[in-house]
Amino acid sequence: xxxxxxxxxxxxTEGAIVQINCTYQTSGFNGLFxxxxxxGEAPTFLSYNVLDGLEEKGRxxxxxxxxxxxxxxxxxxLQMKDSASYLCASLDSNYQLxxxxxxKLIIKP
Amino acid sequence: ETGVxxxxxxxxxxxxxxxxxxxxxxxxxxxMYWYKQSAKKPLELMFVYSLEERVENNSVPSxxxxxxxxxxxxxxxxHTLQPEDSALYLxxxxxxxxxxxxxxxxxxxRLTVT
Numbered sequence: 001x002x003x004x005x006x007x008x009x010x011x012x013t014e015g016a017i018v019q020i021n022c023t024y025q026t027s028g029f030n031g032l033f034x035x036x037x038x039x040g041e042a043p044t045f046l047s048y049n050v051l052d053g054l055e056e057k058g059r060x061x062x063x064x065x066x067x068x069x070x071x072x073x074x075x076x077x078l079q080m081k082d083s084a085s086y087l088c089a090s091l092d093s094n095y096q097l098x099x100x101x102x103x104k105l106i107i108k109p
Numbered sequence: 110e111t112g113v114x115x116x117x118x119x120x121x122x123x124x125x126x127x128x129x130x131x132x133x134x135x136x137x138x139x140x141m142y143w144y145k146q147s148a149k150k151p152l153e154l155m156f157v158y159s160l161e162e163r164v165e166n167n168s169v170p171s172x173x174x175x176x177x178x179x180x181x182x183x184x185x186x187x188h189t190l191q192p193e194d195s196a197l198y199l200x201x202x203x204x205x206x207x208x209x210x211x212x213x214x215x216x217x218x219r220l221t222v223t
Contacts, residue, residue: 042214
């Protein structure tokens, strides 16, 4: 079956670094997306990885290992506004997104 | 107006009511999607439209009926819903179907079935 696993909730301190992990098992693979969703708002695109390695975009970076079925989202210099849910989604062989349940990130001062 | 809009933002309906959710995208995209989001569960894909034709129907109960009159508008018609249908309903669009384009989401309709 198809499955995406990510932690339900994480807590981190303002100014620190946090890594949110995601493991996936899908029928085929055409890339891995990360989205951010603030409470009561729409999910917004953060990153897309299809090749192994690290993609850096400002304070946010995303890593992919296809052989391990593993990705992580790295958030640096955390700000209070980074409190949100982070959704991992794998694009399967039919180009359909298979979603994780999301990781709720709580930032404390 | 830009992006993806949805109306209404909140909806409370009884099990015998009929209502419709509306989605509009101003991005010139060819693919549109309906998702159901329940607390602590993954997003569930309900329907997919590409160039106004339905291409996906993931075993959704017939009490949910989609309509796509043109590439910019998508509706979800609701009738005789159950309390377990209470959830956030998200509309999304992407440039084309079948390629790795990001999806743009609307703010959702928070539906409560009483």
